[in-house]
Amino acid sequence: MAPDIEEIARRRGFFFRSSEIYGGMSGFYDYGPLGTLMKRKWEGLWKGFFLGLDENFYEIETADIMPEPVFVASGHVQSFVDPVVKCRKCGFAERADHILEDVLEEKFEGLSPQQLDEIIKKHNLKCPKCGGTLHEVGILNMMFPINVGVDKPAKAYLRPETAQGVYVNFPRAFEVMRKKLPLGMAIIGKAYRNEISPRNLLIRMREFTQAELQIFFNPKKIVKHSKFGEVKDYPLRIYSEEKKIRFTQEMPCSLVVEDQNLPEFYVYHMAKIQQFYLDILKIDPKKFRFRELSEEERAFYNKYHWDVELELSDGFREVGGIHYRTDHDLAGHQKVSKQDMSVFADGEKFVPHVLELSFGVDRNVFALMELSLKKDGERTIFSFPRLVSPYDVAVFPLVSKDKLPERSRKVFEMLKKNFVVFYDESGSIGRRYARQDEAGTPFCVTVDHQTLDDNTVTVRDRDTTKQARIAVDELAEKIAGMFSL
Amino acid sequence: MAPDIEEIARRRGFFFRSSEIYGGMSGFYDYGPLGTLMKRKWEGLWKGFFLGLDENFYEIETADIMPEPVFVASGHVQSFVDPVVKCRKCGFAERADHILEDVLEEKFEGLSPQQLDEIIKKHNLKCPKCGGTLHEVGILNMMFPINVGVDKPAKAYLRPETAQGVYVNFPRAFEVMRKKLPLGMAIIGKAYRNEISPRNLLIRMREFTQAELQIFFNPKKIVKHSKFGEVKDYPLRIYSEEKKIRFTQEMPCSLVVEDQNLPEFYVYHMAKIQQFYLDILKIDPKKFRFRELSEEERAFYNKYHWDVELELSDGFREVGGIHYRTDHDLAGHQKVSKQDMSVFADGEKFVPHVLELSFGVDRNVFALMELSLKKDGERTIFSFPRLVSPYDVAVFPLVSKDKLPERSRKVFEMLKKNFVVFYDESGSIGRRYARQDEAGTPFCVTVDHQTLDDNTVTVRDRDTTKQARIAVDELAEKIAGMFSL
Numbered sequence: 002m003a004p005d006i007e008e009i010a011r012r013r014g015f016f017f018r019s020s021e022i023y024g025g026m027s028g029f030y031d032y033g034p035l036g037t038l039m040k041r042k043w044e045g046l047w048k049g050f051f052l053g054l055d056e057n058f059y060e061i062e063t064a065d066i067m068p069e070p071v072f073v074a075s076g077h078v079q080s081f082v083d084p085v086v087k088c089r090k091c092g093f094a095e096r097a098d099h100i101l102e103d104v105l106e107e108k109f110e111g112l113s114p115q116q117l118d119e120i121i122k123k124h125n126l127k128c129p130k131c132g133g134t135l136h137e138v139g140i141l142n143m144m145f146p147i148n149v150g151v152d153k154p155a156k157a158y159l160r161p162e163t164a165q166g167v168y169v170n171f172p173r174a175f176e177v178m179r180k181k182l183p184l185g186m187a188i189i190g191k192a193y194r195n196e197i198s199p200r201n202l203l204i205r206m207r208e209f210t211q212a213e214l215q216i217f218f219n220p221k222k223i224v225k226h227s228k229f230g231e232v233k234d235y236p237l238r239i240y241s242e243e244k245k246i247r248f249t250q251e252m253p254c255s256l257v258v259e260d261q262n263l264p265e266f267y268v269y270h271m272a273k274i275q276q277f278y279l280d281i282l283k284i285d286p287k288k289f290r291f292r293e294l295s296e297e298e299r300a301f302y303n304k305y306h307w308d309v310e311l312e313l314s315d316g317f318r319e320v321g322g323i324h325y326r327t328d329h330d331l332a333g334h335q336k337v338s339k340q341d342m343s344v345f346a347d348g349e350k351f352v353p354h355v356l357e358l359s360f361g362v363d364r365n366v367f368a369l370m371e372l373s374l375k376k377d378g379e380r381t382i383f384s385f386p387r388l389v390s391p392y393d394v395a396v397f398p399l400v401s402k403d404k405l406p407e408r409s410r411k412v413f414e415m416l417k418k419n420f421v422v423f424y425d426e427s428g429s430i431g432r433r434y435a436r437q438d439e440a441g442t443p444f445c446v447t448v449d450h451q452t453l454d455d456n457t458v459t460v461r462d463r464d465t466t467k468q469a470r471i472a473v474d475e476l477a478e479k480i481a482g483m484f485s486l
Numbered sequence: 487m488a489p490d491i492e493e494i495a496r497r498r499g500f501f502f503r504s505s506e507i508y509g510g511m512s513g514f515y516d517y518g519p520l521g522t523l524m525k526r527k528w529e530g531l532w533k534g535f536f537l538g539l540d541e542n543f544y545e546i547e548t549a550d551i552m553p554e555p556v557f558v559a560s561g562h563v564q565s566f567v568d569p570v571v572k573c574r575k576c577g578f579a580e581r582a583d584h585i586l587e588d589v590l591e592e593k594f595e596g597l598s599p600q601q602l603d604e605i606i607k608k609h610n611l612k613c614p615k616c617g618g619t620l621h622e623v624g625i626l627n628m629m630f631p632i633n634v635g636v637d638k639p640a641k642a643y644l645r646p647e648t649a650q651g652v653y654v655n656f657p658r659a660f661e662v663m664r665k666k667l668p669l670g671m672a673i674i675g676k677a678y679r680n681e682i683s684p685r686n687l688l689i690r691m692r693e694f695t696q697a698e699l700q701i702f703f704n705p706k707k708i709v710k711h712s713k714f715g716e717v718k719d720y721p722l723r724i725y726s727e728e729k730k731i732r733f734t735q736e737m738p739c740s741l742v743v744e745d746q747n748l749p750e751f752y753v754y755h756m757a758k759i760q761q762f763y764l765d766i767l768k769i770d771p772k773k774f775r776f777r778e779l780s781e782e783e784r785a786f787y788n789k790y791h792w793d794v795e796l797e798l799s800d801g802f803r804e805v806g807g808i809h810y811r812t813d814h815d816l817a818g819h820q821k822v823s824k825q826d827m828s829v830f831a832d833g834e835k836f837v838p839h840v841l842e843l844s845f846g847v848d849r850n851v852f853a854l855m856e857l858s859l860k861k862d863g864e865r866t867i868f869s870f871p872r873l874v875s876p877y878d879v880a881v882f883p884l885v886s887k888d889k890l891p892e893r894s895r896k897v898f899e900m901l902k903k904n905f906v907v908f909y910d911e912s913g914s915i916g917r918r919y920a921r922q923d924e925a926g927t928p929f930c931v932t933v934d935h936q937t938l939d940d941n942t943v944t945v946r947d948r949d950t951t952k953q954a955r956i957a958v959d960e961l962a963e964k965i966a967g968m969f970s971l
Binding site (some may be wrong): 059 | 496497498499502504505506507508510511512513514515516517518519521522523525526538541544545546547548549550551552553555556570577578579626630632633634635636637638640642644651654655657658659662663664671676678680682692693819822823825898902909912
């Protein structure tokens with residue numbers, strides 16, 4: 002974790018502990034004005050890019066609270082559990098695999114409670130808080146239960162992933178829209194997990210925003226994708242301990258299909274995800290990779306599972322994933338709900354399979370902040386990619402007199418039509434530039450006395466700090482041009 | 487309720503019962519593709535309009551789950567209760583005031599359990615389900631409790647209104663932004679209430695979306711608003727049984743200030759709300775009114791409370807409200823959290839007061855659907871205001887041959903840059919028009935054989951069904967022009 006990021010995030014109103022006047026609760030964060038602007042921009046870019054992949058992809062919005070049978074069918078009631086160990090002396094509770102990781106500095110994700118117990122005994126581990134003896138490893142369901150209604154309350158849960166909202170609606174959506182596969186449905190919304198040990202700011206939260214696209218398709222067609230030709234030479238950045246690829250390699254998509262034994266339909270979407278990160282979000286390619294999950298790490302129903310990882314200050318971190326969930330979910334819902342989830346398409350009847358593109362919005366916003374934070378002497382700069390900076394432009398009068406504020410407001414009003422603009426006239430011009438550097442605003446427009454003469458303003462570039470004089474009449478167009486670079 | 491609306495909403499994928507393959511739960515609805523597009527448009531218009539009122543107004547995003555002390559301070563733990571009555575025989579539970587309303591056809595909101603009990607006894611009311619005797623009226627808190635964490639679980643609730651998310655963040659936001667009043671903070675997000683009897687589709691839900699703007703200001707300045715001059719002659723549509731205004735009257739804002747004894751700061755925002763409904767959403771003025779709530783109806787902390795009401799098929803319905811909450815919330819949080827909520831502004835130290843502009847997004851979407859649903863012989867049309875229709879334009883090839891689909895796709899791709907566009911080539915052209923009428927799409931563009939000759943297309947207007955030939959080169963501009971009418 003970059004050491005300053007929490008402090009700057011709080012001070013500038015990107016994010017901070019939720020309900021902080023009450024001390025907050027672990028794993029809950031609120032977004033202030035700057036963080037909210039940035040999150041909305043990320044969400045807008047995500048929607049534009051991924052829903053734009055196919056004219057049969059749509060956004061939907063479903064309830065956060067869902068009845069218990071949904072999660073019986075999905076397997077969450079039985080399997081969405083963490084191995085937890087409690088201290089006999091002080092009552093401290095923690096994930097058993099995390100205690101092991103902290104002490105033994107190895108990864109223990111995916112082991113059974115029994116296996117974890119054996120390792121704890123073998124190394125004679127004690128409570129990290131008080132040194133007390135530990136109970137045996139138990140399991141704990143991570144969903145938040147909710148009782149709905151009064152009469153005979155119905156058992157329900159806050160959804161632990163947005164995905165189930167899409168799956169239960171599949172039959173209706175298939176009927177309503179084109180009765181055509183592939184059909185894609187996306188939700189950008191909250192998910193809730195009662196994590197035992199939330200950590201690392203926005204990386205592991207108890208309430209968080211997911212952006213997930215579920216693509217339903219005919220499993221027989223997974224080996225081909227009609228647009229695969231467009232990406233066949235595109236170099237995918239992949240890493241897989243499983244496959245002994247221990248350094249990130251760039252491998253053309255066509256080779257990934259052949260060598261990694263992955264189907265075109267899967268690899269095409271990997272390429273699109275990578276393009277989103279490199280071309281839209283302008284992530285340095287060296288900081289991006291797909292990592293294949295080992296069999297222990299991945300959910301049993303995921304036939305293929307590669308995570309999208311970005312390299313932050315403490316190593317590569319998962320910010321998304323691409324999951325081939327097969328018919329696990331629809332078949333599960335078919336069994337429990339007794340509703341037919343099959344479709345008639347391509348001349349046959351079958352239960353569609355699902356490819357899930359899943360992203361943690363908070364993690365992505367956080368990763369962009371970490372990757373963009375720069376120090377330059379006294380200057381603190383968020384050198385955000387231009388399309389995700391909270392504000393596009395700031396407008397200042399050089400001084401708060403001589404009619405410069407009035408003139409600045411006109412420029413502000415004009416730019417507001419096309420950009421997200423911040424107006425500021427308080428403090429010295431140097432201080433205002435510094436404030437916008439910390440907010441990550443790419444361009445600052447200053448109205449000065451020369452403006453009154455020749456109707457030009459200065460435009461300062463955040464990254465170079467260079468200023469150029471531009472005519473007000475051409476300002477909107479010139480700035481738009483700089484955004485499209 | 488318009489009788490067909492639920493059926494059409496389900497069939498066309500606007501909204502339907504959540505988790506419907508499991509029978510759903512009362513008070514929970516999901517939005518399909520069309521409903522989601524429409525909701526997003528409404529939210530976008532709301533944000534653009536209300537955040538545009540002042541450069542010191544911002545959007546923030548806060549957690550849905552908040553710790554108990556928040557709701558001790560706000561009064562929800564103690565007072566956010568419904569009077570509930572249960573049948574001794576069959577266990578059926580219902581709001582006591584609703585049982586009375588159904589039988590006696592009067593309004594009983596705001597009465598105490600004791601008062602409701604007396605009326606029940608006086609009229610010797612029985613269980614509406616089985617005729618059994620009723621228990622005494624009890625009270626039931628409507629918040630959903632949540633236990634957070636494992637070690638020593640913290641008591642928390644799903645927020646019953648977005649407002650508290652803003653209030654607890656006020657000191658930070660004031661510090662972070664301009665340290666200037668008025669300061670506005672908006673949240674568009676979910677709120678959750680365990681209603682005893684959710685009803686009327688999207689009108690009374692257990693999980694719903696609010697769009698709320700909290701404006702913090704100096705209470706001494708409530709009598710003036712710097713832009714009041716702009717609205718002083720604007721005729722407000724008001725209705726108040728309290729004030730014996732028993733038919734909706736149009737009254738210029740300046741007169742509302744004088745006669746109704748409402749401060750300028752309040753009335754200015756009433757005018758802006760009405761302009762949002764009439765000018766942006768194009769609601770027929772006759773269907774719009776502000777209704778003053780009686781003292782029994784309004785929360786004790788609301789000094790002024792007028793609801794925004796739209797006239798639907800079963801009468802005027804609340805879709806929003808404007809609440810002068812005084813310092814109730816900030817003072818409450820100051821007391822419980824022991825954090826200073828006061829500010830130094832205008833040369834003095836004080837706890838700001840709050841004006842809340844509150845809207846139910848689902849209710850608004852639903853109201854627009856109800857107000858727009860038309861039958862014309864066999865035709866079913868949603869004549870949505872243009873800015874909120876799910877799709878702006880649909881593009882069809884007249885027939886699926888002769889290269890018309892290829893040409894149509896080019897038109898589709900071109901229009902996609904500026905509009906939300908639906909492409910359709912299945913079924914007869916008449917059937918495709920009918921489908922778009924039901925989706926409320928204002929314009930249908932058809933590519934036919936003449937297009938191949940002279941590069942013109944037909945544009946059909948949903949409301950008049952008239953068609954005009956327009957050159958493809960001018961299409962985007964012409965359609966944009968029609969949207970700005």
